[in-house]
Amino acid sequence: MREIKICDVKKDFNNEVILDGLNLTIPSGEFFALLGPSGSGKTTLLRLIAGFESVNSGAIYLGKQNITWVPINERRVNTVFQNYALFPHFNVFDNVAYSLKIKKVKKDIIEQTVIKTLKRVHLEKQIYKSIHQLSGGQQQRVALARAIISEPDVLLLDEPLAALDLKLREKMLVELIELQDLLKTTFVYVTHDQFEALTVADRMAIMNHHGEIEQVGTPKEIYEFPRSSFVAKFVGTTNLLKGALRFQEKKYYVEIEGLGKFEVLGPKNKKWACNGCNVLMSLRPEKIEISKKRLEGFSNCLEGTVESIVYYGRSTQYHIELKNGFVMQVFEQNEEHFPQEVIDYDDKVFVYWQKENVVLLEK
Amino acid sequence: MKSNSAKAEVAKRDRSFFMAVPAALWQFLFLYIPLLFIVGLSFLKSLDGSIFKNFTLHNYRELFDLPFLKIILRSFALAFFNAFFCFLISYPVAYFLALRVKRMKNLLLFFLALPFWTNFIVQVYAWFFILDRHGLLNNALLKIGIVSRPLHILNTSAAIYIVMLFCYLPFMVMPIFTSLSKMDKFLLEASSDLGATPWQTFYSITFPMSMAGVKTGFFLVFIPSFGEFVIPSLLGGGKFMFVGSMISYFFLETKNVFLGSAFTLFSVLFLVCAALGIYWIFKKLFN
Numbered sequence: 001m002r003e004i005k006i007c008d009v010k011k012d013f014n015n016e017v018i019l020d021g022l023n024l025t026i027p028s029g030e031f032f033a034l035l036g037p038s039g040s041g042k043t044t045l046l047r048l049i050a051g052f053e054s055v056n057s058g059a060i061y062l063g064k065q066n067i068t069w070v071p072i073n074e075r076r077v078n079t080v081f082q083n084y085a086l087f088p089h090f091n092v093f094d095n096v097a098y099s100l101k102i103k104k105v106k107k108d109i110i111e112q113t114v115i116k117t118l119k120r121v122h123l124e125k126q127i128y129k130s131i132h133q134l135s136g137g138q139q140q141r142v143a144l145a146r147a148i149i150s151e152p153d154v155l156l157l158d159e160p161l162a163a164l165d166l167k168l169r170e171k172m173l174v175e176l177i178e179l180q181d182l183l184k185t186t187f188v189y190v191t192h193d194q195f196e197a198l199t200v201a202d203r204m205a206i207m208n209h210h211g212e213i214e215q216v217g218t219p220k221e222i223y224e225f226p227r228s229s230f231v232a233k234f235v236g237t238t239n240l241l242k243g244a245l246r247f248q249e250k251k252y253y254v255e256i257e258g259l260g261k262f263e264v265l266g267p268k269n270k271k272w273a274c275n276g277c278n279v280l281m282s283l284r285p286e287k288i289e290i291s292k293k294r295l296e297g298f299s300n301c302l303e304g305t306v307e308s309i310v311y312y313g314r315s316t317q318y319h320i321e322l323k324n325g326f327v328m329q330v331f332e333q334n335e336e337h338f339p340q341e342v343i344d345y346d347d348k349v350f351v352y353w354q355k356e357n358v359v360l361l362e363k
Numbered sequence: 364m365k366s367n368s369a370k371a372e373v374a375k376r377d378r379s380f381f382m383a384v385p386a387a388l389w390q391f392l393f394l395y396i397p398l399l400f401i402v403g404l405s406f407l408k409s410l411d412g413s414i415f416k417n418f419t420l421h422n423y424r425e426l427f428d429l430p431f432l433k434i435i436l437r438s439f440a441l442a443f444f445n446a447f448f449c450f451l452i453s454y455p456v457a458y459f460l461a462l463r464v465k466r467m468k469n470l471l472l473f474f475l476a477l478p479f480w481t482n483f484i485v486q487v488y489a490w491f492f493i494l495d496r497h498g499l500l501n502n503a504l505l506k507i508g509i510v511s512r513p514l515h516i517l518n519t520s521a522a523i524y525i526v527m528l529f530c531y532l533p534f535m536v537m538p539i540f541t542s543l544s545k546m547d548k549f550l551l552e553a554s555s556d557l558g559a560t561p562w563q564t565f566y567s568i569t570f571p572m573s574m575a576g577v578k579t580g581f582f583l584v585f586i587p588s589f590g591e592f593v594i595p596s597l598l599g600g601g602k603f604m605f606v607g608s609m610i611s612y613f614f615l616e617t618k619n620v621f622l623g624s625a626f627t628l629f630s631v632l633f634l635v636c637a638a639l640g641i642y643w644i645f646k647k648l649f650n
Contacts, residue, residue, distance in 0.1 A: 085549035087554075088572075099557040102567075146557065150558065
């Protein structure tokens with residue numbers, strides 16, 4: 001098992017810069033997700049690791065080996081394609097056995113290995129079926145089996161579940177996690193779907209529209225402690241309020257025009273934070289309490305009017321218009337059959353939050 | 364509601380059948396009916412220009428006195444080798460056009476189809492100027508010094524093969540090009556990703572995936588080549604009889620339509636058997 005190191009990689013297509021000096025280390029044996037909007041260059045990065053594209057400059061290492069110019073077929077890296085790219089003129093067995101046949105492995109060993117691998121993806125009953133007879137989910141499993149059979153150092157997955165329906169996708173996500181746990185292969189999973197990335201990843205990298213990596217971290221770090229407003233907005237939903245940072249009486253506040261002063265935790269290790277400079281205050285909707293009554297024990301409180309209510313079943317989303325016109329999103333769990341307090345359109349409500357739940361971001 | 368939509372579905376299918384009627388009618392009137400005439404004629408015999416009404420196998424018996432088997436085999440060889448050489452030359456062209464050329468693909472395809480824009484007879488006559496004793500080819504060969512005396516190409520079977528190859532090339536390139544273009548390019552990436560060298564990818568993925576095009580192209584060349592009449596007569600100098608020239612000889616020169624019909628039927632039967640045989644070999648070889 002070897003880590004992937006991407007050093008100052010530059011790549012352009014027809015003079016359009018996709019990646020401009022990208023650096024990233026993907027630790028060995030981890031389930032790593034590359035999350036970014038479409039056009040962020042995450043697929044390009046994946047294709048560079050696989051060898052389908054070559055870099056303009058920079059280097060890619062697999063362990064200590066520089067694989068930048070190693071041909072595709074000699075890299076111990078296999079890919080699960082978005083459209084599966086199964087060989088239509090082969091059946092399931094021949095598709096899965098392909099890489100072993102290429103290596104001229106003995107027939108009986110091929111057969112044993114194919115059966116073992118198909119069992120891992122729960123497809124042993126379909127072994128001699130033609131590809132056209134399989135459902136989308138089953139084709140996905142064949143693609144997976146074909147890619148893991150020769151035990152690569154790295155498995156690349158390019159939006160592998162994009163074509164599946166929600167229920168099946170959730171099931172496959174769990175299976176992928178179990179498979180990675182079993183194989184201990186490095187999985188690099190490219191997706192634009194934050195739910196998938198948060199679910200599967202041990203660690204993830206967020207890429208922005210310019211092909212730059214905004215942040216690398218565990219899903220929890222990314223979600224709870226985003227380091228930029230892009231990450232805060234792209235992963236999950238958040239309320240971003242502009243204000244000025246103030247330091248008064250050993251406490252930190254963000255002063256927002258038209259709303260007042262709100263206490264926050266001190267900005268540790270944030271070089272850009274200074275007394276009086278402009279900052280963004282990120283506040284996740286589910287970390288906000290909503291009530292028509294005055295509540296005790298919260299460090300911050302604001303008044304607003306209910307503008308819209310969307311009922312999701314397990315939760316309800318409120319849009320609260322504040323005094324300065326900012327519309328704040330709030331999520332509430334629907335914990336009770338018969339809520340004691342019914343909130344309706346145009347109600348005057350209070351929103352509350354704790355200072356610990358605020359993330360300060362650079363303006 | 365459901366049964367209504369099902370009925371509508373059936374009605375739609377019925378209507379679509381009617382759309383095929385004009386073409387079917389056309390083919391029935393101008394192919395199958397004349398074919399029946401030929402079948403009928405082949406079992407009749409002429410005496411002093413009048414039609415013998417009795418059923419007779421005389422024409423077929425007479426066929427065996429002619430070198431007709433030799434003619435059919437010669438036509439078969441021409442058709443088969445023409446298709447085979449077309450395949451050898453066309454495959455790299457189609458491969459290059461479909462998988463390597465990124466820009467100006469349409470322009471190159473246009474040049475490939477350009478011969479279709481000129482009259483067939485004109486094309487064939489143009490070859491006279493190339494293959495003649497003092498033609499372009501001999502001049503060029505003499506200039507370069509490859510040969511010391513002009514080659515005798517015109518009116519030989521070499522001339523027939525060269526021009527046949529030229530005229531039928533697009534029929535082979537097009538279907539192979541189409542099947543290679545339609546192929547999912549990710550399959551090639553998947554193959555090399557799984558460890559295959561470019562050559563291994565070619566013979567286990569690319570070539571099998573283009574087999575449908577190869578088969579189509581082969582038969583598009585093979586079948587008309589078997590009955591080809593213009594090129595052998597013009598460039599072979601009439602020295603070699605092929606099926607096409609034999610049939611025209613029967614119908615246009617000797618006016619022996621009865622023997623001609625028998626010969627036509629026999630060669631068609633042979634062609635069908637040969638095509639089926641080749642199809643079977645394709646299946647055995649590549650499945």
